[in-house]
Amino acid sequence: MGSTLRERVRRSVVERVPIDTAEQECITQFLELFDGLADPFDQTADPVHVTGSAIVTGPRGVVLLRHKRLGMWLQPGGHVDPGETPWAGALREAREETGLEVVFPTVDDEGVASLVHVDVHPGGRGHTHLDLRYLVDGGDADPSPPEGESQEIAWFDWSAAVERAGDERLSALLANLAGGTAGAA
Template sequence: MKLLQAHGLRAEPGHEAEMTVATLAFVTAQPDCLLRTCVPGHLTGSAWIVSPDRAQVLLTHHRKLDKWLQLGGHADGDPDLLAVAWREAREESGLADVRVTAREIFDLDRHWIPERKHEPGHFHYDLRFVFEADPREPLAITHESKDLAWVTLDRVTALNPEESMARMVRKTPAA
């Protein structure tokens, strides 16, 4: 809760600030917000993995959503969303050396996940953290990805033009 409140003071005005307020309200209203079984939605942790010079970011071509995105995943009950994002960063990339650059939330997004076979549509309340890794380190594609790629910041929105991606690109130089 403290991480979310602190992020509310740093969030971009407008949409991100509104999503932060909505996420705080959601967490307060849903004691099971860390579990996938929370039907309105649940918290997720994502990793915005940047190169040391901040010129590139590691993206995954997400298999289920068929989009280029940052790496990340479900909290599955873990209240430490930074640890969730860090775990997902290593598991989904195969990178051995992924370093936390800051413990505060870098970005926050709430997005709709469409209904699938055994899962109703729901929201992901995604807390995003910045990590650093060496683009020369080998990558390992998992079953969750169609591909992994280091992408220069100026090419990110060509792969995924969504505002949440553009917002993270804008924030990266100062990360």
């Protein structure tokens, strides 16, 4: 799966139409860094690696959580486990961090979810995260994260999520998605 996964991820990033110049810069940076990595999906192989995040949406808006270490409101996401795709990692992390039974609203004929954003940012311990963000449907249940995960988590309507997001690129993504899916920004 290694080279096929690598090719599939690279192709999805190359084909991504950025929402703004910040995402375009992240796409360029992602490709430069990704192409130089022996194993871009292994967080132990290099401090630069791919991560997966989920933009959890539903009839109630968007789920954000207050990141325990960073203290800012973000989307669920994290490292890709060995043998896992970034989109599967995003789905797993969303389930683990929210307690919701999230699903992809659509997948292509290969079972791959649509990439909705590319972000490159510093991670903890000197890491650089090549973050791939996917849209997931969280239904309308209340989040119920397990012990050990952030308990500061909630649904926000689209405009409140845009305001609350602790990162400018996440705010821009949410505003873009709100304009296309919720009609409010």
